[in-house]
Amino acid sequence: MIARRDLAVRVAARTDLSPTCFRIALATPEPLTATPGQFGMVACGDGFDPLLRRAFSIAGVARRAGITSVELMVKEVGRGSALLRRACVGTELRLLGPLGNGFTLSPGDGGPLALVAGGIGLPPLLFAAEVLAGQGVAFDLYLGAATASELLDVERCRAATEAAGGKLVCATDDGSAGEAGVITGALERRLTAGRRYARALACGPDPMLRALARLARAHGLDAELSLEEPMGCGVGVCLGCVVELADGRMVPSCKEGPVFPAARLAARWSQ
Amino acid sequence: MATSVGAVALANPVMAASGTFGYGLDLIDLCPPERLGAVVSKGLSPQPRPGNPTPRIVETAAGMINAIGLQNVGVEAFCRDALPLLRERGAVVAVNVFGARMEEYLEVIARCERETGVAAYELNVSCPNVTAGGMEFGHDPALLETLTRRCREATGRPLWVKLSPNAPDLVATARAAVAGGADALTLINTVRAMAIDAAARRPVLANGCGGLSGPAVKPIALRMVWEVHRALPEVPLVGIGGVETGRDAAEFLLAGASAVQVGTAIFRDPAAPLRIVAELERFCEAQGIADVRELIGGLQWR
Incomplete structure (x- = not known):
């Protein structure tokens, strides 16, 4: 397990990715490693509004010129994310992490991975x-969004996918870019056409994850879902972010997740 | 920074509150339990409890509302898995006891009586988030006195009763707990509260209502500690409610508490209790206070 730390970080860069989303790089005072799927809890301000930190999945850890920075992608949805969007370069924030588990990244039998x-x-x-x-x-990357302008960082997604010899498949709900419809529909069409994957790794809104869990079950595909339960503490003590498992246990997703094999989750996830 | 709550000696006046620090070992890398005055376990029932449906928490202005529903591993798992390690580390442990019925409180205590390394019991008679037990004991002075007496008969260890701010008459419940044999009182538990999603026309929490904690409740908690201290000046009090800084802790001591518990602040900053100890120490130095106990009940009126 990678040791978690509560670090004083500085906003190193911020870039808009879409009308609602932005990327923020946080320079850490010491080298840090994380695994894809892990997250950090960011104190977005220093007052009581917002009171709690916000959980953000880590989009990458870069090391340039001796400086480590943790990259996050954030959608502005409330006070915490709005404060982050307005934070000037150089602003000091606190980042507790890396937290939680990550995706299984080993290659598997039966084909490439589907992201x-x-x-x-x-x-x-x-x-x-x-x-x-x-x-x-090897992997293919399926990237979905409501509309073309909300497809995030397509160029970087394409570069990584092509470097691995895979395909980038885009879909938008309104058909303004890529295939029309939900991204799980794009995956389903390929599975039905005979495309095989060793494992699917997924993160997105609940309806997408449920659709993916159903699809995985129908096609006998292993799937790992990164869930986004609202978190209070991020370290397993507030029990606010619990997820029900197939065995009936309620486990904090910040500690036993946020990544869960779809087969371990309660039936309602794949119904 | 040493103080005591009745017979329980504490290296410093700052404890981690029940339900905010797991079973005492969850944050050992960020906040070692042995460096705190004491740690209070998550509320323990005889059998494991799954807790309430989600959403269970919601943030509000300077606070949060929770309706966890006392999810816990049960007293047996605590005694088997957590207590031996806490003992080994030298942590001072208070066990928070919960039951849906009076007999269940006694069962939890009976199980813990077989163990060493329990410094005190804290009776949870004030949880607003469960349908049976909990708050109904804390709201009825006669029932509370009986429950406290039966627990008193079950143990020679220090017995604390955690009071509800939602009780119709706080001082009457405080007196009842003391009459039943409580050695100290912890106050306050969360304040019954609600958040509403106007667009959905629904309560935010699956449980409908929950308990408010955090800085928003601190002025209420201070007033209640002060009221109970004035009514029962000989009874040791443990102050809790929105303690975020060393100065907040000092305010509770001045109102009459012998120690404080830190709860919601741990969710913001897992090392908050350690920071609060350091801040309280600096506050005392700056004020020329040689012994932190000088602060207890030291509130002055013009």
């Missing part, structure tokens, strides 16, 4: 894509 990202669910899969490309593990 499936919906909307702001992209960060752990972009991280996974770049790590897999570096290791020479």
Whole structure:
């Protein structure tokens, strides 16, 4: 397990990725490693509003000129993310991490990996894509969004996927880019046409993850889902982010997840 | 920084509150339990409890509302898995005891009586998030006195009762707990509260209501500690409610608490209790206070 630490980090860069999403790089005071799927809890301000930290999946860890920076992709949805969007370069924040588990990245029997990202669910899969490309593990990346302008960082997704000899498949709900419809539909069409994968790794909105769990069950495909339960503490003590497992246990997704094999989750995830 | 709550000696006046620190070992890398005055376990029942459906937590202005529903591993797993390691580390452990019925409180205590390394019991009679037990004991002075007395008969160890801010008459419940044999009182538990999603026209929490904690409740908690201290000046109190800084801790001591518990602040910063100890120490130095106990009940009126 990679040791978690509560670090004073500085905003090193921020770039808009879409009308609602942005990328933020946080320079850490010491080298740090993380595995795709892990997350960090960011204190977005120093007052009581917001009171709690916000959980963000790690999109990558870069080391340039001796400086380590943790990359996050954030969708502005409330006070915490709005504060991050307004934070000036150089602003000091606190980052507790890396937390939680990660995706299984080893190659498997039966084909390449299928990486499936919906909307702001992209960060752990972009991280996974770049790590897999570096290791020479084959994968296809399925990237979905509501509309063309919300397909995040397509160029970087394409570069990582092509480096690994895989395909980037895009889909939008409104058909404004890529295939029309949901991204799990694009995956389903390929599975039905005979495309085989060793494992699917996915992160995105709940309906997408449920659709993927159903698809995985129907096609006998192993799937790992990164869940986005609202988290209070991120370290397993508040029990706010519990997820029900197939064996009936309620486990904190911050500690036993956020990545769960679809088969371990309660039946409602794949119904 | 040493203080005591009745017979329980503490290296410093800062404890981790029940339900915010797991079973004492979850944050050993960020906040070693042996460096705190004490750690209070998650509320333990005789059998494991699954807790409430989600969503269970929601953030509000300077606070949060939770309706966890006392999810816990049960007293047996705690005694088997956590307590031996806490003992080994030298942590001072208070066991938070919960039951849906009076007999269940006694069962939890009976199981812990077989173990060494339990410094005190804290009776949870004030959880707003469960349908049976909990708050109903904390709201009825006669029932609370009986429950406390039966627990008192079951153990020679220090017995704390955690009071509800939702009780119709706080001082009456405090007196009842003391009459039943409580050695100390912890106050306050969370304040019954609600959040509503206007667009959906539904409560945010699956449970409908929950308990408010965090800085938003601190002024209420201070007032309640002060009221109970004034009514029962000889009874040791443990103050809890929105303690975020060493200065907050000092305020609770001045209102009459012998020690404080830190809860929601741990969710913001897992090392908060350690930081609060250091800040309280600096506060005392800056104020020329040689012994932190000088602060207890030291509130002055103009």
